[in-house]
Amino acid sequence: MAEVPFVDLAAAHAEVEREVLDGFQRVLASTAFVQGDDVREFEEEYARFTGAGHCVGVANGTDALELALRALGTGPGAEVVLPANTFVATAEAVVRAGARPVLVDAEPGDLLIDPERAAAAVGPSTAAIVPVHLYGRLVPMDPLLDLGPPVLEDAAQSQGALHDGQGLFGAVAATSFYPGKNLGAYGDAGAVVTGSAELARTVRLLRDHGSERKYRHEIVGFNSRLDTLQAVVLRAKLRRLARWNDLRRAAAARYAELLDGVPGLVLPSPPGTGPGGGQEHVWHLYVVRVPARDEVAGRLGDMGVRCGVHYPVPVHLQRAFRYLGHGPGDFPVAERAAGEILSLPMFPQITAAQQERVAAALHKILG
Ligand SMILES: *Cc1c(COP(=O)(O)O)cnc(C)c1O
Numbered sequence: 001m002a003e004v005p006f007v008d009l010a011a012a013h014a015e016v017e018r019e020v021l022d023g024f025q026r027v028l029a030s031t032a033f034v035q036g037d038d039v040r041e042f043e044e045e046y047a048r049f050t051g052a053g054h055c056v057g058v059a060n061g062t063d064a065l066e067l068a069l070r071a072l073g074t075g076p077g078a079e080v081v082l083p084a085n086t087f088v089a090t091a092e093a094v095v096r097a098g099a100r101p102v103l104v105d106a107e108p109g110d111l112l113i114d115p116e117r118a119a120a121a122v123g124p125s126t127a128a129i130v131p132v133h134l135y136g137r138l139v140p141m142d143p144l145l146d147l148g149p150p151v152l153e154d155a156a157q158s159q160g161a162l163h164d165g166q167g168l169f170g171a172v173a174a175t176s177f178y179p180g181k182n183l184g185a186y187g188d189a190g191a192v193v194t195g196s197a198e199l200a201r202t203v204r205l206l207r208d209h210g211s212e213r214k215y216r217h218e219i220v221g222f223n224s225r226l227d228t229l230q231a232v233v234l235r236a237k238l239r240r241l242a243r244w245n246d247l248r249r250a251a252a253a254r255y256a257e258l259l260d261g262v263p264g265l266v267l268p269s270p271p272g273t274g275p276g277g278g279q280e281h282v283w284h285l286y287v288v289r290v291p292a293r294d295e296v297a298g299r300l301g302d303m304g305v306r307c308g309v310h311y312p313v314p315v316h317l318q319r320a321f322r323y324l325g326h327g328p329g330d331f332p333v334a335e336r337a338a339g340e341i342l343s344l345p346m347f348p349q350i351t352a353a354q355q356e357r358v359a360a361a362l363h364k365i366l367g
Contacts, residue, residue: 004345004354006306007180011349012244016236020186023232035208036228042235043191049160049238050167052193054200057226058207061156061176064190065093067224068152068174069128071192071202074099078127081149083113084314085334086132089176090154091315099127101324103316105331109269111135111287111341114333115143122147131170133158135310136182136248136284137271141169155193157284159183160245163276172199177234182248182284183241185230244348248283251350255286258359262366265290266340285310289340296365297342303361308343 013020027036039057047055058064074080078099082090085106094101104117113131122129129147131139132154138161144151151170159175159182161167175181177189192203205212210221237244252268259267266289272278287310290296297307314334316326328335344358 001304001357003304003306004350004357005347006308006343006345007347008349009179009184011347012184012237015240015349016233019236020233023236024229027228027232033228034225036231038228038231038235039226042226042231042238045235045238046191047193049241050173050193051165052168052173053195054193054197056192056200056203056207057231058190058192058203059224059226060188061174061178061181061190062089062093062096063207063222063224064174064176064192065090065130065152065154066096067203067206067222068172068192068194068199069093069097069099069130070206071199072128072150072152072171074127077125079123079125080128080130081118081121081126082130082154083132083134083334084316084331085111085311085337086134086154086315087156087311088315088318088320089156090130090132091321093174094130101315101321102126103324103326103331106333106337108333108337110137111333111337112137112139113144115140118144119147122149128152129170130154132156133161135268135287136161136282137268138163138169138276138280145170156181156190158282160241161282162279165279168193168195171196177230182245182282183234183237186233187227187230189226189230189234191226245282247348248346249278249281251346251348251355252281252283252286254352254355255344255359258355259288259362262359262362264366265362283346285343286346287341287343289337290342290366291340293340293342296362299365300358300361303364305358305361306345309338309341310343312338314338 043055076098080094084103107114153173155173156176172194177185207224210219271281
């Protein structure tokens with residue numbers, strides 16, 4: 001029997017192939033490989049899509065986070081508050097901007113940053129708070145926005161997630177268009193979105209050697225531009241993103257039905273009870289919790305069901321962040337989750353039959 005893949009990027013490509021190839025031909029003919037028209041068009045389209053006002057395309061999501069932090073004035077001596085259970089890039093960006101990561105534990109339900117612990121972590125040196133809309137679920141933002149320091153949203157997993165029709169809540173958000181993200185390029189890409197013309201301008205300078213006019217450099221910047229070829233892909237996929245996110249929501253609802261009552265399996269809580277009407281989750285990942293996770297994942301693999309773990313080691317237990325002085329037991333919610341979480345196959349084109357195979361396998365293993 002064919003495997004159930006964890007993601008199926010070929011299925012997404014099939015939907016956009018014609019448009020992408022036409023666009024590539026156009027770019028190849030114009031040879032505007034860097035800062036071409038498609039980059040500007042994509043930035044306008046993505047700014048409109050998020051309702052943010054301004055979008056600046058950059059080379060990847062990690063750079064987007066770093067440049068946004070720098071634009072907020074984060075640097076040496078500053079602290080940045082962020083969750084311990086995130087992809088390591090969130091913490092890396094803080095270090096690269098010259099600041100010190102101040103990690104906080106997750107809340108046990110949805111595993112998003114715990115708002116009370118975030119409040120307790122804010123101090124006089126806090127330059128920014130960086131909530132992560134992990135798995136595609138929006139962090140409840142009001143408690144964080146009330147704390148004072150500017151909020152930079154790590155929106156790498158939440159493209160298209162809305163609350164009350166809004167897609168940006170803090171001063172600025174950074175996103176990644178890594179191929180596997182809900183809006184994925186064919187290589188690395190990222191963006192910063194903001195309602196502030198001034199922040200957008202600073203990020204624009206930072207991404208292109210501190211320059212707005214060729215060979216005039218106002219600040220020391222970086223080379224972190226978005227390729228024109230990637231912008232072509234992103235424009236084609238952006239036209240389908242809202243529909244693809246709807247399909248992810250339908251797939252999540254189907255999992256909830258199929259997996260109801262599997263012994264020992266904890267399903268993600270359904271969104272949609274608040275004013276967001278279910279739009280506040282775009283199901284980048286469908287993450288269940290199960291004891292003996294590694295054994296269950298191994299048996300699923302043997303049965304042809306490909307899963308992932310996001311993420312097996314929280315930031316504070318990574319060797320690279322040992323200098324922060326944390327150890328096991330410091331963030332017990334994140335640590336416990338890291339041993340139990342399991343990401344099931346999830347992508348817009350997943351079929352009912354594929355999901356039924358995933359569910360049948362889990363019923364068999366755990367039943
Ligand atoms: C993917 C991701 C990033 C980093 O994006 P890159 O484009 O790979 O640099 C940052 N934060 C989170 C939460 C992510 O999932």
